[in-house]
């Protein structure tokens with residue numbers, strides 16, 4: 001099974017259409033992205049066997065601003081990725097990460113019970129500080145600690 005690549009983590013439709021160069025500028029960010037691949041994305045891919053659908057990995061500052069990301073977003077340091085797997089409930093992906101992997105922050109975002117391809121998992125991994133293992137569920141403006149399935153959304 002092939003590992004996801006740093007190129008995949010830098011690809012962005014928005015960057016392309018806005019003419020933003022989202023190439024990795026330095027070695028630290030590259031190291032962080034590789035750690036995300038080795039510690040999170042590849043183990044998830046091996047476990048579920050499906051095709052990863054990476055919506056956002058590394059974001060240079062102009063791209064992060066364009067996407068409305070938080071100013072201190074871990075996407076900007078190459079420590080965070082948003083992804084799902086085609087036809088796989090993001091709840092199952094989030095539970096696997098929570099129970100089996102080391103991570104800094106795990107957020108199940110905008111899951112719906114009716115469409116497995118809606119929503120995504122935001123997950124970060126830190127090489128240089130202890131991983132906090134913070135787990136959250138965010139649906140629009142609602143936010144819960146832990147992983148919460150809201151069946152009516």
Ligand SMILES: [Zn+2]
Pocket residue numbers: 056075080081082122123
């Ligand atoms: Zn994210």
